[in-house]
Amino acid sequence: MSYVLGHNQYGKAEVHVVRVFRDNPDAPHDLVDYNVSVSLSGDFTDAHKTGDQANVLTTDACKNTVNSYAKEAGEAVREPESFGLALAEHFLEVPQVSGVRINIEAFPWARSHDNPHAFVKNGDYVRTVTVTGSDAGTSVVSGLKELTVLKTTDSEFHGFYQDKYTTLQPTDDRIMATAVTAQWAHEGTDVEWGKSFDQVLDAITGSFAAAYSYALQHTLFDMGSAVLDAAPSVAEVRFSCPNKHHFVVDLSPFGVENNCEVHYAADRPYGLIEATVKRTEDVDKTSAYDPGQAW
Numbered sequence: 001m002s003y004v005l006g007h008n009q010y011g012k013a014e015v016h017v018v019r020v021f022r023d024n025p026d027a028p029h030d031l032v033d034y035n036v037s038v039s040l041s042g043d044f045t046d047a048h049k050t051g052d053q054a055n056v057l058t059t060d061a062c063k064n065t066v067n068s069y070a071k072e073a074g075e076a077v078r079e080p081e082s083f084g085l086a087l088a089e090h091f092l093e094v095p096q097v098s099g100v101r102i103n104i105e106a107f108p109w110a111r112s113h114d115n116p117h118a119f120v121k122n123g124d125y126v127r128t129v130t131v132t133g134s135d136a137g138t139s140v141v142s143g144l145k146e147l148t149v150l151k152t153t154d155s156e157f158h159g160f161y162q163d164k165y166t167t168l169q170p171t172d173d174r175i176m177a178t179a180v181t182a183q184w185a186h187e188g189t190d191v192e193w194g195k196s197f198d199q200v201l202d203a204i205t206g207s208f209a210a211a212y213s214y215a216l217q218h219t220l221f222d223m224g225s226a227v228l229d230a231a232p233s234v235a236e237v238r239f240s241c242p243n244k245h246h247f248v249v250d251l252s253p254f255g256v257e258n259n260c261e262v263h264y265a266a267d268r269p270y271g272l273i274e275a276t277v278k279r280t281e282d283v284d285k286t287s288a289y290d291p292g293q294a295w
């Protein structure tokens with residue numbers, strides 16, 4: 001029996017590279033901290049079906065390329081999007097490679113005490129990038145994950161559909177908290193990546209803080225609208241946001257009043273609210289997202 005090989009891809013996952021910029025002896029050092037995954041597709045049928053590896057660029061070479069490009073790619077290394085684009089362009093030059101996907105997680109570091117070479121890992125969030133390339137073109141999806149935000153009021157939830165299993169009490173004042181995962185697809189690749197990322201981050205945190213909320217769903221649409229207002233290159237933004245429930249603890253058995261002051265922070269189960277906000281109905285960037293990451 002002869003079977004058919006379906007879609008296949010391979011590469012090196014999670015090359016963790018930290019690049020220090022220290023070439024100017026008079027300037028403070030900078031650094032970037034990236035976890036890079038490379039996935040190649042193309043003419044690799046023989047590697048699977050006959051065992052002939054002549055077309056296989058080794059995953060070891062993929063790793064070496066990431067490490068060497070962390071120096072060779074110069075200023076492009078400073079932003080994960082431009083680093084991903086440089087890597088994608090390189091791998092597409094390998095004749096048997098027709099498609100490439102580069103995923104980068106970027107861990108932010110902040111300078112410590114204005115010291116020129118000491119840093120504190122900034123654990124607020126992880127920045128993410130997916131670059132895809134093929135004959136059809138190159139696309140960049142930027143993102144972030146693990147951005148945990150909370151507001152102690154200006155959040156209501158009521159008027160919801162009721163069935164016989166509905167026990168949740170409506171509320172007009174509650175804590176709302178979530179760990180934002182967001183990915184946004186750019187139109188084109190001629191973008192000031194760092195500036196654009198800062199605009200999106202500021203739009204997400206700013207609208208979460210400022211917008212009055214009637215549900216996490218409502219807040220997602222507000223955050224998405226703020227992103228599209230702030231960042232001209234962004235065609236659409238996708239959110240995946242766990243509702244980090246904070247339940248008001250009943251202190252009445254102890255004769256203690258609890259006016260939304262004492263909460264039980266439940267870790268699971270959690271509501272998971274996901275939505276795309278896009279500029280127009282006909283935008284469809286689905287193929288630009290990493291299927292392993294995008295919902």
Ligand SMILES: O=c1[nH]c(=O)c2[nH]c(=O)[nH]c2[nH]1
Pocket residue numbers: 157168214215216217243271
């Ligand atoms: O913002 C919310 N959206 C929901 O869909 C939901 N469902 C639920 O039980 N609590 C909440 N909160």
